[in-house]
Amino acid sequence: MALVKSTRIESIDLLRGIVMVLMALDHVRDYFHYDASLHDPTDLETTTPILFFTRFITHYCAPVFVFLAGTSAFLYGSNKTKTILFRFLFTRGLWLILLEIGVNSLNWTFDLSYSFVVLQVIWAIGVSMLCLSFLVFLPRKLIAVIGIVLVVGHNALDPITMQGNAIESVIWYMLHQANGIPLGDATFVYFAYPVIPWIGLIALGYCLGSLYTRGYDRSLRKKWLLGLGFGSIILFFILRGINVYGDLVPWSEQDTLSKTILSFFKVTKYPPSWAYLLITMGPALVLLHYLEYVKNYIGDIILVFGRVPLFYYFLHVFVIHVGAILGVILFNENGMALVSSISGNPIAGLAAHGYSLFMTYVIWIVIVTLLYFPCRKYMIYKINNKHKWWLSYL
Template sequence: MATTLSIKQRIQSIDILRGIIMLVMALDHVRDFLHDAGAFGDPTNLKTTTPILFFTRFVTHFCAPIFVFLSGVSVYLVSTRRTKSELTGFLIKRGLWLILVEIVLMSLAFSLNPLYNSVALQVIWAIGVSMILLALLSWLPIRVIGAIGILLIVGHDALTTLKIAPNTSEDVLMKIFFTARGSVFALDNSHFVFDLYAILPWTGVMFLGYLFGTLYKSDYKAESRKRFLMLSSLSLFAAFIVLRSINGYGDPAPWAVQKDGVFTFMSFINISKYPPSLMYCCLTLSVGLLILALTENASGKLAAFFKTYGSVPFFYYILHFYLIRLVTVAVFFIKGFKTSEIITPNDPFLFTPPGLGFNLGVVYLFWLGIILTLYYPCRWFSNYKKTHRQWWLSYL
């Protein structure tokens, strides 16, 4: 994915964690396009979902916040090899590049519409803008940047209660920066922007990652780092349990007792990703920090497998989306759909007519096929990056 900055000596626990969540992330994207409920079904709606469908979606909740957090860690690692002015310039260029990638490459991958009637602003957009904001604040002490990040994570939920007149400039700005959850902005009668990722809550996660990057300084002892990561993980998890139990501040969707214990548990962990609530960040980042601690000295074939994907995130991220959409087009024609059905009314995605998808078991098979198909291309590019130092590699 787009969160890694070129690191000469890679840190294996970071690559392992990133690799794990990249593979899990692909499951959600395969489900979006190839499940019979499609991208417009809500697998977290307790009135209509099933436990297996709910948890298929829930496990992918961990991907975006951990990616954004690790992008902040990577920025810190890059900062140790650059002057402040060099870092500022790099982050601004990198951020603008990611915004361009989101609008041009990723919007096309989602819609397959070369006319760009719809543009989707998602995680790459949020990371790009957050990098630019970090560039502007990079002259501040690291702890101050970390404190700003914590303030954004903890405080942004308070803004969800503000009453702002709809369709005003204030409403648009509030959605873009704080509250977007699938907000639609019309550019004209036939062109729309779908904003799924409110900028500043995700910026807070990146800033926190930037602070945690200091744990990977060369003079920081591994045992001390592992102990701090474990303690931080347990603290965040405890905060989630306490906040969620009292149904108070920290998530706009309270939990409630359901028809049985399984659905009650699902309600309890059914936290809000858009925008990422305080409880959402506490739970997801606690798991990420735990994996970082446990994989500090990991070895073996499984660790190497995850590292292969985690070492080339941007390369993998672009390829896996286009591969999924290529499979979608192939399934479209194999199932006998006509060219007149390429466009579905009120659907921004091409080649996604009703009846295209499969049951969840088949979706899992497609997912395994997608990630295994990309293993050798990712391994090749990982080896290429290790043996080459062209300037453009720091942008991939």
């Protein structure tokens, strides 16, 4: 299959495509795996190694997504003035926040009353882009220092916790403590992605974009990617081994070796700890190095998802949600009544009528396969209509 010609950097789109395919696995598990309604897949008392791995492998999605948003921002602005880049990042950041609130929350719940609004990764990218729009006026080395300080230093803020709905508490929930607040009598807003470390990560991704400027030595870029990647992995093991700083919850010895290993790799995502970002971005950077060699049929397929990330994100959640509803209706007696009776958390309610982990994997493969066709069609449309400015926001 010949891929439609594009000027985009293939290795970046490949990495983005890989994590977006993995992201669908986690969301299929949310809606279709019966245990998702009962237990946290990282709960050492109830999980299994394969279930833990199913969740752990999807940890790579959000940080790579945010990091590459920064890289793409650098590449977008490489032949533009800082003012133009600022305007694009600022307006796109606002647009993503609006999409998160208005579209994504509805996509996850199908609740037209918006009684439960969860601010997730699209929100985090939007806020991070707003901040990056101002950072781009600084020297790149200073941006890198700010990114490192936010990523490495934010765990020093872990002991600070707040409660209640006071303005300072709400600001802290946005910045560093996952929590929620009631908004009036009918809506509850949950800040699932506190933004301090995500801002640091997008800043570091922006700085990495300099490795992809025209004329940059390819062999030197690969050395940087390998060095940064393996360095992050080694630092993760050192940091977790010392077990003093870098994650909200230290690991501990369990009653079995397998549980102890799982405890070691059970890193905090909300907000993403330094350890979490090391063990996700380290392998991702190594993979980014090797993806420069990939030229095959499978790679061409994955590239499609990586080139239409926002379209894919909203479409895959919608398809998964609809699929879960249809599954309950078609494979349960009085299925329509069961769907109508689900209240509270609709995701857990649908998963309660779900399937084994094996079937969850099968459903994931089927859904990703189905998503390929509209994504490819939209990708071709974008390539053939580059002159339409609004497509850069979608």
